[in-house]
Amino acid sequence: MVDKRFYSLPDLPYAYNALEPFISETQLKIHHDKHHAAYVNGANAILERLDKARQAGTDVDIKATLKELSFQVGGHTLHSLFWANLAPAAKTSKEPGGALGTALKDEFGSFERFKKEFSAAATSTEGSGWGALAFCGKTQRPVLMQIEKHNVNVAPTERILMVLDVWEHAYYLDYKNERAKFVEAFWNIVNWDEVNKRLEAIIK
């Protein structure tokens, strides 16, 4: 019988205090160790439930299960992308270079205009969700997304390059209800090299 594989929580690529003062150690630790871990565990629990039902030949509520699976896997995937597209402020550049820098200027007219639109998308996300920069394989254009929860308003063909978590659990300890301040802080800790690598891997 095939060994079934499951999701696992990736380690952060930096220390818990490495993103200070923009994200505090306490905030980052809870976010990664508790919230992200809960999505990994949640997704795996659904896979186990499906495995058992299939083995036993019992029915599952397919509609509810698939909805929950989309949410939990979306949460795990987006958090994994998020940690990797952040870096300590001292190690980041202010603006992207490479193919990404060119693509953003071609699409948005300037980096400042891109930043303004991305910030607006993140800040105005209804309830819990994400601001995201993606790349459309069909038009070869960068595109913004405003993802609600972890899985709503996601275009299936678009590859995600960069995300910003604007769930309250991402910033409430540091910024209370001031999401816009967290969004502004985000620009100090973007790992542009990583975001550029993701784009280059798609267009190569």
Ligand SMILES: [Fe+2]
């Ligand atoms: Fe989160």
